[in-house]
Amino acid sequence: xxxxxxxxxxxxxxxxxxxxxxxxxxxxxxxxxxxxxxxxxxxxxxxxxxxxxxxxxxxxxxxxxxxxxxxxxxxxxxxxxxxxxxxxxxxxxxxxxxxxxxxxxxxxxxxxxxxxx
Amino acid sequence: xxxxxxxxxxxxxxxxxxxxxxxxxxxxxxxxxxxxxxxxxxxxxxxxxxxxxxxxxxxxxxxxxxxxxxxxxxxxxxxxxxxxxxxxxxxxxxxxxxxxxxxxxxxxxxxx
Numbered sequence: 001x002x003x004x005x006x007x008x009x010x011x012x013x014x015x016x017x018x019x020x021x022x023x024x025x026x027x028x029x030x031x032x033x034x035x036x037x038x039x040x041x042x043x044x045x046x047x048x049x050x051x052x053x054x055x056x057x058x059x060x061x062x063x064x065x066x067x068x069x070x071x072x073x074x075x076x077x078x079x080x081x082x083x084x085x086x087x088x089x090x091x092x093x094x095x096x097x098x099x100x101x102x103x104x105x106x107x108x109x110x111x112x113x114x115x116x117x
Numbered sequence: 118x119x120x121x122x123x124x125x126x127x128x129x130x131x132x133x134x135x136x137x138x139x140x141x142x143x144x145x146x147x148x149x150x151x152x153x154x155x156x157x158x159x160x161x162x163x164x165x166x167x168x169x170x171x172x173x174x175x176x177x178x179x180x181x182x183x184x185x186x187x188x189x190x191x192x193x194x195x196x197x198x199x200x201x202x203x204x205x206x207x208x209x210x211x212x213x214x215x216x217x218x219x220x221x222x223x224x225x226x227x228x229x
Contacts, residue, residue: 032215043121043207043220044160051215090159094215102148102167103214107159 002026002093006108014116015083021076021111023091032103033074034092035065038110044090050074061085086115123208123221131229132198138224140191140208149191150218151183152207160207166191198228 003026013019025031032051036044048059055067065076074091089111094103121142130136140149147168152160165173166185174183180202182194191208205225209218 034217036218036220041205041223041225043123043222044218045220046217049217088157092218101213102165102172103211103216103218104165104173105162105218110157110159112157 002031002095002106004091004093004106004108006089006091006111008111009109010112010114012114012116013081016080018079019077019081019085019113021089021091021113023074023076023108025072025074025091025093025106030095032094033065033067034094034105035059035063035074035076036090036092037061038088038090040087047076047089081113081115083115083117085113088112121208121210121219121221123206123224125224126222127225127227129227129229130195130198132200134198135194135196137195138193138206138208138226140193140221141189142210142219143189144210144212144219145188146210146212146216146219147188148211148213149185150209150211151191151193152209154205154207154223164193195226198226200228202226203228 005024034049035047038044048057050057050067058064091108094105124139149166151163154160163177164183169185180197184192205223207223208221
């Protein structure tokens with residue numbers, strides 16, 4: 001089974017400042033990597049995903065992430081945050097269960113991004 | 118249509134009640150999931166259905182009973198719940214590997 005570590009439970013940042021949310025996962029081959037955002041009392045929304053190819057992935061709302069296989073990391077970045085980015089962010093990893101037709105997803109514990117004016 | 122629809126959005130029930138949560142998707146996904154999420158925690162997998170068959174049950178108590186009547190619908194039947202079962206219940210679906218999870222807005226359950 002995979003494990004996903006989000007070391008920062010909370011990240012306070014001022015509006016228009018850059019931010020990086022860290023995510024590390026346990027080593028494995030053929031992992032797929034995702035970042036989700038959750039606003040209060042809502043479901044999770046996909047920000048971006050890495051499946052294969054270029055290690056720099058761009059997502060919605062100006063977010064991007066870089067897959068680093070040697071460091072088993074998939075950190076999320078945004079060059080300039082807005083108040084509206086205040087939310088909980090979850091990193092997730094999936095691998096293929098042998099012989100099945102679906103992914104099993106492993107979630108990190110989440111990082112609360114708090115953007116202050 | 119890229120939506121997963123969950124009803125009801127809010128549910129309050131007593132410990133002796135029987136209720137159901139419903140989930141629907143029309144994206145043609147053949148994998149559907151139930152997650153439980155407590156406040157300030159990540160989603161916790163409960164069940165996975167693949168091609169309408171239960172594929173994963175993460176040792177969930179029998180007071181939670183899932184059902185997948187067809188490829189678009191997923192139900193979660195609730196009976197004799199405990200107050201600690203109060204949580205946000207999220208339904209999700211996914212396309213074939215390596216697709217991502219598509220989540221519904223969730224059903225907020227309160228057990229009195």
